[in-house]
Ligand SMILES: Nc1ncnc2c1ncn2[C@@H]1O[C@H](COP(=O)(O)OP(=O)(O)OP(=O)(O)O)[C@@H](O)[C@H]1O
């Protein structure tokens with residue numbers, strides 16, 4: 031499912047009201063009956079609503095579903111994308127949509143622009159889409175999944191990521207600037223850098239290695255474990271070293287800077303799987319993060335550190351002796367509750383979205399995953415009892431937290 035924004039400018043505000051009506055109805059109806067759409071859209075008169083419905087269905091923002099009991103519509107991922115994009119545009123966070131630069135297993139990454147022309151990143155969470163390997167083991171689970179749940183879970187992932195990015199950024203960690211969150215999407219600053227995975231040579235592997243280990247320990251000191259600290263989620267920026275700055279003018283191109291004067295600055299991304307240092311499996315996650323870096327440096331740069339560890343025991347000791355602000359607790363208080371965290375964690379485990387999902391010994395090069403568009407199509411026509419019915423309460427919580435999170439917007443956008 032790619033974001034295709036072409037049709038957005040042809041939609042009227044009525045179309046958007048109807049689309050929002052289908053969204054509202056989807057929270058507790060697997061298939062939203064037409065009269066309910068009409069009612070929820072808040073529009074008077076039938077023919078306008080019907081025209082909008084047929085417009086929206088034509089461009090696949092909603093899909094017609096024939097149910098055993100009644101006919102109606104359900105929201106598609108495309109429809110949810112448009113609602114989020116429309117909200118970002120209204121809030122002047124996004125002016126235009128550019129290229130999609132990444133298709134992850136659980137997200138799409140799109141370059142967008144602000145009206146000032148500056149580029150930003152729109153990350154669209156898609157928790158319904160999972161790798162081929164995990165589909166096999168979870169097929170049954172997926173069949174019972176409702177529209178309500180993929181929308182809800184993707185939204186939780188976006189809320190969680192935004193809340194953590196914000197807390198980290200404010201406490202001096204090297205992460206993108208979080209700009210806005212809406213539904214299953216977040217907007218953040220674009221980091222002009224490549225992932226570590228694409229970097230074939232590092233002048234001083236030891237320096238970068240210890241900086242990364244420092245970062246893992248520093249996260250722990252603030253009560254956090256990233257949980258997916260790997261070569262895909264570390265972007266490596268190149269900067270002129272502070273000590274060498276006087277040798278160059280501010281507009282010297284990096285290509286003209288001597289290798290020994292360039293400093294590599296890691297920027298950490300991708301936070302939906304972060305856990306607290308008090309998590310039941312904290313030690314496992316911590317060790318996995320550390321070993322990921324160790325293994326990668328050995329394989330790619332033939333670098334093995336003489337310093338053992340760091341171990342979880344060390345990290346904990348550090349954390350007890352000289353704790354930073356408890357960001358795990360701060361995030362909980364900011365609106366992403368413990369209950370939501372648990373729900374999201376369980377879902378991510380069930381669909382195999384727990385981390386980037388790359389296994390030990392997996393082929394290093396060309397590990398492009400085979401992917402299957404699952405998700406949206408499943409479960410909608412089976413007339414299964416609706417999970418979303420029972421999650422009405424939860425939905426209200428999310429609504430409130432989301433508003434709380436919106437209040438946290440970091441940049442003036
Ligand atoms: N703020 C950003 N600036 C520049 N590039 C980014 C940014 N955020 C993400 N990317 C690019 O998109 C890729 C995927 O982003 P991210 O890790 O957040 O998503 P993901 O769901 O984990 O995807 P995957 O399953 O591929 O790991 C990154 O490896 C990076 O190349």
Ligand SMILES: [Mg+2]
Nearest residue numbers: 262263300386
């Ligand atoms: Mg990633």
